[in-house]
Amino acid sequence: MNIIGYARVSTRDQDPQYQEHALTAAGASKVFTDHGDSSRIRDRPRWVACLDYMRDGDTLLVHRLDRVSGEWHLFQLISELAERGINIRSLTEPEVDTTTPMGKAFYGIVAVFAQLRIDTIRENTMAGLAHARSQGRVGGRPTVMTPERLQAAVLLHQQGKNKTQIGKALGVSRMAVARALERSGT
Incomplete structure (x- = not known):
């Protein structure tokens, strides 16, 4: 010992x-x-x-x-x-x-009290997020894909460009392009 x-x-x-x-x-x-x-x-x-x-x-x-x-x-x-x-x-x-x-x-x-504090913080956070969503607010970082960039991404995608090429052309990440195209249904 x-x-x-x-x-x-x-x-x-x-x-x-x-x-x-x-x-x-x-x-x-x-x-x-x-x-x-x-x-x-x-x-x-x-x-x-x-x-x-x-x-x-x-x-x-x-x-x-x-x-x-x-x-x-x-x-x-x-x-x-x-x-x-x-x-x-x-x-x-x-x-x-x-x-x-x-x-x-x-x-x-x-x-026990530490776990109570963690659970209470989690519960308050979830309630706050639910309230914000009900008011039409969505948390997180704003998208870099402006409507103009999205339009250009859709056009480049239709021309056969892959997401990496589109991202380089628009000055954004491949993942930003992928999420935007997915949200737009393209």
Whole structure:
């Protein structure tokens, strides 16, 4: 049963030494550190190495949970670690310590509220989109295929040009041409 530390700083200008020293002082036998990588990137080089290194019974020690993952993936990550038999402990968030019964209970409660937040955001987003559609508004980026370009695309298509050739002639992507021709029924 090892204590494995993980440290991360978001930019190359930052110094992770304070995290590394705190993790080592708290008992980490090995510390993996990523420099200049966002927590939203799941495949950070040293994070991947840390995950590969840890075994059943180990404890992942972090300075703060946001060093490991953004909030959207954090609870999934903790669940994945738990499935592998790996605990997680935060130095600055004492309630996050899955090595204790209270820490496991706290994690369960927080996970329920995090899922509620995700579901509520999704529900509100879907309701907003439905309302916008009922008002005749469609989201997304405006099409590059103006009526003039569409007319030219249809004419070029009738002349036997393929979608790539049409896109080059009109200065748009092949996919824009394909979608426009499909919508027009050509």
